[in-house]
Amino acid sequence: MKIWILPTLLVLYTVSINAQDNFQLARPLLKYPSVFFTNEVAVEMAFAEANTQIRYTLDGREPTENAPLYTQPVRITKGFTTVKARVFSKIYQPSDVVEATFIKDGLPIKSLENTAPNPKYKGSGAMTLIDNKGGTTNISGNTWLGFQADTVDIVVQLPKKEKVKNVLVNLLRDYGSWIFLPEKIEVYAFKNDAFQLVDNKAFKQDNNVNGAACVPIVFALKNGIKTDKLKIQLHLVKQIPEWHAGKGNKSWIFVDEVKAY
Amino acid sequence: MGLLGATLPIQYMGKQEVILGHNNKRYKINTRWSQADAARYPVNNCHEMVQDKKGRILLLTDETRNNVLIYNKNGKILDSWGTEYPGAHGFTLFHENGEDMLFICDNNRHQVIKTTIDGRVLMTLDYPKESGVYAKAEEYVPTETAIAPNGDIYVADGYGKDYIIQYNHKGEYIRHFGGKGDTPAHLSNAHGICVDLRDKANPCLVVSSRLQNAFKRYDLTGKYLETIDLKGAWVCRPVIKGEYLYAAVLQSNNSTGAQSGFVTILDKNNKVVSNLAGSTPQYQGNQIEEMYQTIKAFQYPHDVLIDDEECMYVAQWNSGKTYPIKLEPVI
Numbered sequence: 340m341k342i343w344i345l346p347t348l349l350v351l352y353t354v355s356i357n358a359q360d361n362f363q364l365a366r367p368l369l370k371y372p373s374v375f376f377t378n379e380v381a382v383e384m385a386f387a388e389a390n391t392q393i394r395y396t397l398d399g400r401e402p403t404e405n406a407p408l409y410t411q412p413v414r415i416t417k418g419f420t421t422v423k424a425r426v427f428s429k430i431y432q433p434s435d436v437v438e439a440t441f442i443k444d445g446l447p448i449k450s451l452e453n454t455a456p457n458p459k460y461k462g463s464g465a466m467t468l469i470d471n472k473g474g475t476t477n478i479s480g481n482t483w484l485g486f487q488a489d490t491v492d493i494v495v496q497l498p499k500k501e502k503v504k505n506v507l508v509n510l511l512r513d514y515g516s517w518i519f520l521p522e523k524i525e526v527y528a529f530k531n532d533a534f535q536l537v538d539n540k541a542f543k544q545d546n547n548v549n550g551a552a553c554v555p556i557v558f559a560l561k562n563g564i565k566t567d568k569l570k571i572q573l574h575l576v577k578q579i580p581e582w583h584a585g586k587g588n589k590s591w592i593f594v595d596e597v598k599a600y
Numbered sequence: 601m602g603l604l605g606a607t608l609p610i611q612y613m614g615k616q617e618v619i620l621g622h623n624n625k626r627y628k629i630n631t632r633w634s635q636a637d638a639a640r641y642p643v644n645n646c647h648e649m650v651q652d653k654k655g656r657i658l659l660l661t662d663e664t665r666n667n668v669l670i671y672n673k674n675g676k677i678l679d680s681w682g683t684e685y686p687g688a689h690g691f692t693l694f695h696e697n698g699e700d701m702l703f704i705c706d707n708n709r710h711q712v713i714k715t716t717i718d719g720r721v722l723m724t725l726d727y728p729k730e731s732g733v734y735a736k737a738e739e740y741v742p743t744e745t746a747i748a749p750n751g752d753i754y755v756a757d758g759y760g761k762d763y764i765i766q767y768n769h770k771g772e773y774i775r776h777f778g779g780k781g782d783t784p785a786h787l788s789n790a791h792g793i794c795v796d797l798r799d800k801a802n803p804c805l806v807v808s809s810r811l812q813n814a815f816k817r818y819d820l821t822g823k824y825l826e827t828i829d830l831k832g833a834w835v836c837r838p839v840i841k842g843e844y845l846y847a848a849v850l851q852s853n854n855s856t857g858a859q860s861g862f863v864t865i866l867d868k869n870n871k872v873v874s875n876l877a878g879s880t881p882q883y884q885g886n887q888i889e890e891m892y893q894t895i896k897a898f899q900y901p902h903d904v905l906i907d908d909e910e911c912m913y914v915a916q917w918n919s920g921k922t923y924p925i926k927l928e929p930v931i
Contacts, residue, residue, distance in 0.1 A: 360618060360631060362877075365893040368854055387879035388894035430618065431895060476856075515857030550858030 364426045364434040367393045367409075373482075374474025374509075374553065375596055377444050381412040386426050395424040401436055418443030439474065440555055442509070445598035446501055453484070453493040460485025460593070468493060473509060473595030476551035478516060485518075486592045491573040493597055502563040503528065505600040506538070508571055511593035513551035514583060519544055519590040521573040526558045529568035537564055546582045553595075569599060619930055620897060622881060625844070625865045625874035627912060627927035629897055633675040634923030641669055641677055646915035646924055648691035648837070649905035652700045652717055657907065659915060659924060660691035660704065667704075668719065673907060675926065681719040685709070690744035690792075690837075691903075696751065705742040705755070712742050712755055714771075725755070728765045730773035744837050746793040746805065748820055754805060758791040764807060766822065777822030778807065785824035788812045792837020795820075796845070798868055806838040806845065813853055815870075828870045832890040833878075835864065841906035843868040848901035848914060849878065852892035859899040860892065863914060876912075876927065898925070 370383040384393045393409035394402045402425040413422065420441045426434040448469050456462065463470060463481045473482035493508070506526050511518050520542040527534035538558040576590040620627050636643075644663040651657055656678060657671040667682025682688070687708025694701045700717040714723040727740035734740050743758030751769025756762075764787075766774040778787040789810040796806050796817075804825060805818045813833050817825040834850040845866040852860040862878030872881040872888060877897040882889040899919035906912055912927040 360629065362618060363896045365852075365860060365896055366855065368890075368892065386894065387882060387889075389880065391894075477853075513857065550855055550860075 361432060363432040364388070364391065364428060366434045366437040367424050367426050369422060369424060369437055369439050371439070371441075371474075373472045374439055374441050375444070375471040375598075376415070376441060377471070379414055379416045380441055381414055382422055382439070382441070383412045384409045384424050388426075388428075390430070391426050391428040393424055393426055395422060397422060399423070401425075404433075415441045439553070442474070442507065442555060442596075442598065444471070445505075445507070445600040446503070447498055448495055448599070449498045450496045451494070451597075452496075454486065454488050454491045456484040457487050457591075462595070468594060468597050469495075471596070474553050476511065476513065476553060478511070478513070478518070478593065483511060483593045483595045486573075486594070487575065487589050489575050489577060491521075491575070491592055491594070493571040493573075493594070495569045495571070495597060495599060497567045497569075497599065500565055500567045501599075502565050503569065503599050504560055504563040506558040506560065506569060506571065507596075507598040507600070508556050508573075508594060509596040510554045510556060511551065511595070512548070512554050513593070514546075514548070515551070517579065517583075517585050517588070517591050518551075518593050519576045519579070520554060521592050522576050523574045524556065524558075525572045525574075526560075527570040527572065528560075528564045528566040529570070530564070530566055534568075534570050544576065544580055546580070571597060618895075618897070620876040620895065620927065621865070622874040625876075626930045627876060628930055630926045630928070631897075633913075633926035634671070635675045636669065636671075636677050636923055638921070641666055641680060643669070643921055643923060645917045646902065646919075646922070647689050647917065648903040649913050649915050649924060650691055650693035650702070651905060651907050652693060653695070655908060657905065657913060657924075658691070658693075658702075658717075660685075660688050662686060662688045673909070673911070679718075685713070690742065690756075692745045692747060694747040694751075703745040703747065703753070705744055707741050707743065707759055710737040710740050710742070712745055712753070723771050725753070725767065725771050728755075728773055728776065731763070731765060731776045733761065733763060733776060733779070743790070744792045744808075746795045748795050748803070749797070752820070754793055754795075756790045756793040756807060758789055758808070758810070762787040762790040764790065764793060764805070764818070764822065775822055777818065777824075778816075784816070784827055785818075787816065792835075792847075794838045794840055796838075796840055798840060798843060806840075808835050808837060808847075810834050810836065810850070815847075828866070829888055830864065830872070830891065831888050832892050833862075833864055836902055839904050839906065841910075844873075845870065846904045846906055846912070848904050849875075849891075849893075850900050850902060850917065852878075854890065854892050859896070859919070861898045861901040861916075862891075862893045862895075863898070863901055863904055863912070864891065 367386040394406040525539040579585040643661040666680035667685040670679040687706040690705030692703040712725040727737040741759035744756040753767040792808040815828040836848040863876040865874040877895040902917040
């Protein structure tokens with residue numbers, strides 16, 4: 340046993356003294372007008388650091404050194420395509436993965452009503468949630484609606500009865516700005532003169548995540564549901580958990596788009 | 601196991617040495633500069649640093665066991681003082697008739713405190729009632745001071761109402777300017793300030809408007825002159841040494857809350873010439889392209905100090921109670 344202890348310690352020691360300055364690259368930038376698109380969207384990637392390469396995937400796999408090299412904007416035409424990109428170099432450790440999911444138009448929406456947002460985050464007005472704009476983490480732009488109401492109702496009216504198979508709501512998670520995923524989201528369909536609960540999801544807050552991210556939530560409705568009106572109800576985290584600097588306070592909910600398919 | 605132990609260091613030695621920055625402002629990084637024993641000389645947030653006329657490096661932290669740590673340039677602790685500054689944030693050194701004077705901004709106490717180099721309190725400035733824009737002390741959260749050659753004191757209320765308050769050397773209120781609002785002369789998170797004497801004929805103030813990712817220039821009476829756009833960079837206080845302006849960038853706007861800081865350096869024309877651990881500066885005409893962290897060498901840099909040998913020290917906020925990092929210029 341003793342024979343092995345010294346080399347093991349040596350390895351640990353060598354790694355720890357060298358590892359400190361073996362810096363990691365930061366994530367590359369993804370640039371796009373919006374993650375929501377009608378026919379196609381061009382995704383630009385940027386990383387202004389000499390002797391580095393951006394590699395990316397469109398199939399959901401983590402990019403490795405063998406993944407396609409980014410040389411020009413990537414065209415996306417298929418809905419729910421996730422772009423994942425990462426930077427590599429000989430000097431530094433590879434970056435973490437940056438990703439964005441691009442979302443194609445759904446069923447036409449005739450009109451929309453939602454709980455009034457906080458006046459500080461009122462987006463571009465009444466149509467903000469169906470304007471096909473958003474999917475960036477910048478909350479000072481005008482794509483997001485920010486809410487601090489205990490429950491947020493979003494009612495979507497379709498032009499006619501359709502078989503709705505999926506409902507999507509795009510949310511922001513940004514703990515630094517006190518923006519949490521809702522405690523729970525419920526989806527209702529209007530049937531037989533009343534809203535009926537058709538799906539719901541509960542969310543646990545993960546204190547290991549850092550930074551801001553867009554989180555598209557998709558509700559798959561079993562066998563589809565024939566309706567012309569949907570209601571999405573989001574329930575606020577009324578007390579920020581203990582591990583957060585804002586503990587005990589109200590959180591925020593940020594939404595930038597809803598869709599039905 | 602023995603074989604593995606022998607091969608690992610070779611692999612690392614094969615890597616190229618890390619050089620940060622661009623153009624004629626490139627540096628080697630030493631993350632192990634500080635020799636402070638964390639049990640004896642603890643730090644919390646390392647907010648700002650200055651160098652005194654003896655060449656010593658002074659660090660201000662909001663750890664009240666020792667608010668000020670005094671180092672030599674090799675990272676050895678020489679002395680410490682201060683237990684009464686729970687919100688220690690801004691730290692400015694001014695040569696007053698040949699003597700080193702210190703100005704501390706305390707966020708929690710809502711005060712600016714002038715001390716001798718060894719911590720004896722000479723003057724305390726409370727919230728500026730005379731300005732007429734503050735109803736109570738809590739509205740005033742000073743983050744930085746700058747001292748003009750005539751002794752006038754400029755205080756940046758960077759976590760309060762974003763006014764710059766100007767006093768004479770006795771601490772008597774003269775005027776206020778800046779503040780929150782929508783015109784170019786207004787400020788948003790006026791986190792830092794310095795007196796810029798690079799153009800001798802036109803001395804001016806450079807003020808951080810951190811949430812706007814910009815510096816703003818004013819003359820010494822508070823008249824707004826221009827905005828220096830630093831797209832993407834949450835710039836802390838401007839620090840001038842020679843012809844250059846240096847600043848810690850707390851984080852990149854494209855990646856907030858994710859330890860995405862770097863250091864930026866501007867030339868005498870206020871054009872970015874180098875970003876340490878940040879993107880290569882690029883201009884389209886006069887417009888700078890968005891800047892961002894590229895190498896995770898820093899977490900949340902909060903201040904830079906350039907010493908008499910042109911070495912740089914970086915103090916960091918909220919970075920795991922780590923001590924300052926030293927960087928040596930590469931000639």
